[in-house]
Amino acid sequence: xxxxxxxxxxxxxxxxxxxxxxxDYTNSMFDYFLWYKxxxxxxxxxxxxxxxxxxxxxxxxxxxxxxxxAKHLSLHIVPSQPxxxxxxxxxxxxQGAQKLVFGQGTRxxxxx
Amino acid sequence: GAGVSQSPSNKxxxxxxDVELRCDxxxxxxxxxxxRQSLGQGLEFLIYFQGNSAPDKSxxxxxxxxxxxxxxSVSTLTIxxxxxEDSAVYLCASSExxxxxxxxxxxxxxxxxxx
Numbered sequence: 198x199x200x201x202x203x204x205x206x207x208x209x210x211x212x213x214x215x216x217x218x219x220x221d222y223t224n225s226m227f228d229y230f231l232w233y234k235x236x237x238x239x240x241x242x243x244x245x246x247x248x249x250x251x252x253x254x255x256x257x258x259x260x261x262x263x264x265x266x267a268k269h270l271s272l273h274i275v276p277s278q279p280x281x282x283x284x285x286x287x288x289x290x291x292q293g294a295q296k297l298v299f300g301q302g303t304r305x306x307x308x309x
Numbered sequence: 310g311a312g313v314s315q316s317p318s319n320k321x322x323x324x325x326x327d328v329e330l331r332c333d334x335x336x337x338x339x340x341x342x343x344x345r346q347s348l349g350q351g352l353e354f355l356i357y358f359q360g361n362s363a364p365d366k367s368x369x370x371x372x373x374x375x376x377x378x379x380x381x382s383v384s385t386l387t388i389x390x391x392x393x394e395d396s397a398v399y400l401c402a403s404s405e406x407x408x409x410x411x412x413x414x415x416x417x418x419x420x421x422x423x424x
Contacts, residue, residue, distance in 0.1 A: 201351070203351075231412075233415075238417065239417050240400055240402070240417050240418055241400070241415045242415070243412045243414070286351060286352065295340060295342070295357055295359065295365070295404075296342065296354040296367075296368065297342075297344075297352070297413065299344075299352040299353070300351050301349070301350055301351040302351055
């Protein structure tokens with residue numbers, strides 16, 4: 198049972214344009230969501246998070262949007278830069294729990 | 310500052326052998342997690358340690374998997390009688406766990422290949 202789904206295994210975006218990565222979830226008990234970025238041969242690094250009491254959180258070029266009614270969140274990167282090329286994982290956590298439930302990841306490639 | 314470290318970085322073993330994977334969390338972090346990432350999959354939770362509390366073992370896939378955390382710091386994940394389906398990248402993470410919303414910091418992982 199895949200509770201967190203990233204349906205696009207890969208995405209290619211031109212440098213300078215907006216990258217939009219999507220994530221859907223099925224568990225209505227999730228109340229905290231995170232995005233991690235992973236380069237090859239490295240562990241995932243935390244990027245940005247959002248609590249279920251908000252619908253938007255922004256940090257520099259990165260913005261996460263949460264639509265609770267649709268059980269959908271997205272990560273916007275603008276403008277996209279070559280260094281953003283990586284695998285992006287969406288993750289979620291239920292209230293009171295510490296373990297994260299991850300999606301399968303989306304490989305983002307930024308083309309010069 | 311030192312991040313989460315894991316050893317070995319790569320491990321090749323024969324089916325049926327036991328393996329031990331080590332994790333050194335960030336100093337002062339009381340929470341430690343093990344995840345694994347199989348080929349083409351997302352990260353799968355295995356086990357969670359918090360201070361002196363009983364660990365959350367709900368993610369361990371079978372009784373061949375066990376983990377311990379000595380002195381509230383270093384952790385070892387042991388896989389007995391390895392099978393080919395155990396091949397994956399095993400990732401360790403730690404966090405301060407002072408309350409809600411703390412970030413989990415990941416190590417580089419151990420890439421395990423069972424032949």
